[in-house]
Amino acid sequence: MCFSPNPALYARIEQGTAEAVRLSEIYLPDDVKSRLVDAYNGESSSVPRQELANILENIRLAEERKAPLCQDTGIPVIYITIPPGIFWTNEMDQAVYAGIARATTTTPLRPNIVDPLTRENTGTNTGHGMPPVHVTSGDRFTITALPKGAGSENVSQIKMMNPSEKALIPKFIVETMLNAGGKPCPPVILGVGIGGTFDKVAALAKEALLEPVDMMTPYEQEICDAVNQLGIGPMGLGGNTTCLAVKVKSAGCHTASLPVAVNVQCWAARRATVEVLI
Amino acid sequence: MKHLTTPLGDEVLSLTAGELVTLSGTVYTARDEAHLRMMEDGIPFAPQGSVVYHCGPVIQDDEIVVAGPTTSARMNPLTGFILDAGVKGIIGKGGMSAEVRNQMKGRAVYFAFTGGCANLAAARMKLEGVHYSDLGMAEAVWQIRLDKLPLIVAIDANGGDLFATAIDYAREKFQQMYQ
Numbered sequence: 001m002c003f004s005p006n007p008a009l010y011a012r013i014e015q016g017t018a019e020a021v022r023l024s025e026i027y028l029p030d031d032v033k034s035r036l037v038d039a040y041n042g043e044s045s046s047v048p049r050q051e052l053a054n055i056l057e058n059i060r061l062a063e064e065r066k067a068p069l070c071q072d073t074g075i076p077v078i079y080i081t082i083p084p085g086i087f088w089t090n091e092m093d094q095a096v097y098a099g100i101a102r103a104t105t106t107t108p109l110r111p112n113i114v115d116p117l118t119r120e121n122t123g124t125n126t127g128h129g130m131p132p133v134h135v136t137s138g139d140r141f142t143i144t145a146l147p148k149g150a151g152s153e154n155v156s157q158i159k160m161m162n163p164s165e166k167a168l169i170p171k172f173i174v175e176t177m178l179n180a181g182g183k184p185c186p187p188v189i190l191g192v193g194i195g196g197t198f199d200k201v202a203a204l205a206k207e208a209l210l211e212p213v214d215m216m217t218p219y220e221q222e223i224c225d226a227v228n229q230l231g232i233g234p235m236g237l238g239g240n241t242t243c244l245a246v247k248v249k250s251a252g253c254h255t256a257s258l259p260v261a262v263n264v265q266c267w268a269a270r271r272a273t274v275e276v277l278i
Numbered sequence: 279m280k281h282l283t284t285p286l287g288d289e290v291l292s293l294t295a296g297e298l299v300t301l302s303g304t305v306y307t308a309r310d311e312a313h314l315r316m317m318e319d320g321i322p323f324a325p326q327g328s329v330v331y332h333c334g335p336v337i338q339d340d341e342i343v344v345a346g347p348t349t350s351a352r353m354n355p356l357t358g359f360i361l362d363a364g365v366k367g368i369i370g371k372g373g374m375s376a377e378v379r380n381q382m383k384g385r386a387v388y389f390a391f392t393g394g395c396a397n398l399a400a401a402r403m404k405l406e407g408v409h410y411s412d413l414g415m416a417e418a419v420w421q422i423r424l425d426k427l428p429l430i431v432a433i434d435a436n437g438g439d440l441f442a443t444a445i446d447y448a449r450e451k452f453q454q455m456y457q
């Protein structure tokens with residue numbers, strides 16, 4: 001099969017990426033907003049109520065001011081689905097990066113990507129092989145941006161458990177949040193990966209953060225309730241809501257392994273999807 | 279609710295952890311690099327009664343776009359000298375170490391501002407000036423005028439500390455759940 005370059009499509013990918021990033025930075029998804037309103041209504045003390053009132057007011061102001069929700073505009077992790085008949089090429093990767101660089105000046109975003117050792121900032125939120133671009137097949141051509149801030153990313157954990165420790169998975173997840181305390185800007189969402197390999201389980205945990213938070217399985221709900229019993233509360237100041245939702249994604253794994261990853265997400269659980277016309 | 283105005287005086291000594299307040303007047307942003315520079319070159323503003331905000335804002339065309347708090351714990355080892363110089367208030371998120379809590383006793387308080395609430399902050403701010411602009415947007419010392427920013431007294435001048443109380447409770451609860 002022969003591929004011919006398609007500059008018009010690259011331009012639409014660049015535009016679509018810039019738009020997905022912009023929308024994700026300013027408008028919090030409705031399912032997350034709704035959980036935050038529930039959290040506000042579930043607090044009776046003045047401190048957690050004020051924290052959640054500030055969060056809800058901030059969400060409203062971001063929409064009104066058309067400015068990013070948080071000054072840590074994160075690293076925009078990109079998820080793309082391509083329909084049958086489309087083949088992903090290097091030019092398309094470059095178009096995605098160009099879209100992120102464009103969003104950096106137009107949204108605007110804080111430039112966050114640096115060389116890991118010299119700490120020199122690229123200025124564009126791209127470079128050094130970043131951000132990650134995950135491409136899978138789907139029915140439509142879509143671009144999803146998931147901007148991930150550092151405060152919550154830094155307290156995320158991965159553990160290669162023994163297969164006999166299956167019952168200890170909830171404890172590991174709750175302990176991850178105990179160690180995190182107020183640092184990841186709770187109330188958080190916990191993306192959990194179970195199974196796969198060392199690398200796959202971390203990817204699963206992040207993908208779990210793409211799932212809507214208005215539904216939980218009984219297993220997810222049980223872990224979420226346990227985390228909330230810790231009483232860490234909004235911003236670690238104490239309160240009833242530490243965790244808005246737990247979302248689990250799993251994959252097969254080696255018979256001798258049980259990889260588990262917990263990707264912690266701050267209350268500003270940003271994601272937006274744009275469709276690319278082909 | 280108490281409405282505080284900078285420069286702060288001895289009124290901070292009677293604030294207690296858990297109290298809701300608002301703060302108005304001039305504050306100065308400072309993160310890691312600014313603290314290191316101030317240690318070397320001195321504090322570029324009058325420190326007596328002043329308030330330092332742990333924040334790296336996004337500024338465009340001399341306007342504050344967003345300006346939420348950053349994680350204060352990174353400044354734990356860098357805070358003693360500004361308290362010695364007379365800083366009476368620190369605004370940030372996530373709280374500070376037991377060492378800083380002790381250094382604050384009898385002279386200063388720590389105000390928690392809600393993490394991620396960068397728009398709410400910006401809506402209550404006016405940019406007044408900048409020091410150490412060569413450190414870049416996130417690390418420079420921005421002089422900002424606040425108009426009734428809603429804050430929580432999280433560490434008071436008598437050793438009260440909401441973060442420490444919450445995490446102690448969480449540890450105890452965890453032990454009970456998984457002993």
